Amino acid sequence: MDEDPLLMTPGPTAVPAAVRDRMAEPAPNPDVEPEFVEFYRDLTDKLAAVYGDDDLAILGGEGILGLEAAVASLVEDGDRALCISNGLYGDGFADFVEDYGGEAVTCRAPSTGGIDVDAVAEELEDGEFDVATMVHCETPTGTLNDLDPVLDLLDDHDVLSVVDAVSSLGGTPVPTGEIDVCIGASQKCFSAPPGLAVLSISDAAWEKIEATEVRSYYADLTPWRTAADEEWFPYTMPVNNLQALDAAVDLLLEEGVDAVFERHDAAAELCRERGREIGLELYSDADVASPTVTAFRVEGRAQELQQRLREEEGVVLATGLGDLEDDVLRVGHMGHNAREDRVERTMDAIDRVL
Template sequence: MQFTPGPTAVPPSVREAMAEVQPNPDVDPAFADRYEDLCEKLADVYETTRDVVVLGGEGILGLEAAIASLVAPGDRVLCVSNGLYGDGFADFVESYDGTAELVSAPYDEGYDLEAIETTLEDAADAGEPFELATLVHCETPTGALNEMGPVLDLLEEHDVLSVVDAVSSLGGTPVPTDRIDVCLGASQKCFSAPPGLTTAAISDRAWDRMEERDPASLYTNFLPWRDVSDGFPYTHLSANVAALDAALDRLLEEGLESVFERHANAAERCRERGAELGLESYPDPERSSPTVTAFHLPGEAKEVQQRVADEEDVVLATGLGDLEDDILRIGHMGFNADVEKVDRAMDAVEAVLD
């Protein structure tokens, strides 16, 4: 069994939808109708009336496309970070000839609001304001869920566009989409569809910024997706669209409040079981996401992961980067956000630790 924080286990009904004969995405009106319906369902999950688009490419495409679409050479971008993906936004900015200013906090702590406010004020006083700011809602490599409200307050005060990576939280916990200019999601996390699609809810002022920029790229560019009434920018992934459509049907049929509660219950159970085994959460449970739990096993995570796979036939994840051998991660998102399934995963961990 697989309990990774993405790609997640895919339920049978979603696999069946993907295996059906698909309409031709280039010429068949049935595909255009399905795409339109899909975007409407996604808007319900995002809890927004803003434009929602779906691009062919896994979640990282959305992060890069947001930067490629919004950042012109020389633009100043505030990259707020307390994790690997927050740091990674700065790399994207630099690759598109923007100037990234990284305001970092330790990976096991929340955002440094005082440093963010000071950086914004200093930039305004110097006459060099930021065009854009990037944030990560759920830092999947550490299981941290960042509080968006206070940072978004500061960005609104300074009239700075916001891009938020909500790939690992969307569909598992509330996301303040209507306060975010580009809110990014993906098919392979809480939706429990196969990897291959990027989703984005985009504000009018973000669209306006893209129109002003007129980005040169085709694939890493949201702008061609603003109006697809005359056709799609490139051949879409029809089978993946069918799978995501079926996955969203499952989620919406259950109801968002029930889905969020199910994720919260699964997370609570996972951490209770971990505490019984003497495992320390990373970060502390109050800052941990309802979609993934990270346990701190310094120098032992990779060995425990391998033994759980070999001896118990359960696939877990470790940390990334410098924390690869220090963090063991259990994904309880989407189809696996279930207390009984969490118990199966933690039974496997307990057997190995014993």
């Protein structure tokens, strides 16, 4: 093959050259040089334009750290959490809740559709909860959940909301203004290297965090409320990763947030149109299919197809996870890869292999 391998996975995504170059630049010492604090503040200001929220913390760790930190900082012994789930990552929140001494009540819906809003309403009427967790884009199944009706219910019942938007933030609108803790990550729609989790945190969430006896040091969000103002961070920050994220956010803002969303929509539509032409079926219902990742049903063939696409076509895709490992083939059209020429090359390759 005379073309470079094409990484079309739903994270980590391909990293543009400008981002790689910025990561390799000399960096200030984040522990002793004041230039770092100014850089960190400037980066959070830029991220605020993507988030639509200006109270942000950037943690030195992959996106899962953000999920754990949200739970670790909001849940203690005796707290009850409603874990709203229609997939693997929604279920995973319940594990974190129990790890930190809370009682997890999981409200499940089928993985092919969206969140069951009626079931959520029933759970909220039947019991009291301190926190509710949910996932915006369930990456393993390519499902995008409509969060608005659920967030309205949680607001009515004074329940704090924690949302995993790792695979959607920066690729499609996220109602961050209605979310108490909204979690993103560098390696998905931002197309920066793995290693950073970005969280927006509401005033109500901060109040709960500061009243919680947190059972972790690294996952404790408490210091982040004043870190930039006090010029003290709880651990040495991964400054080269932050520089890469800064460059990635510059690219996103230069293109324009709305234009980026439109590009993701166009890439997703093309992927699914080509899939229909090839004879592939979506795993999730079409009305909840995510703009950032498409999951195709390929019963019992996903790992074989993944290997052949990589070896014969130079295209790297992801399979499903857990029970769907060999039944779902996933195309990640997110971030830098949400481009029609890349989708065309990917779908041509799938067509030839099939």
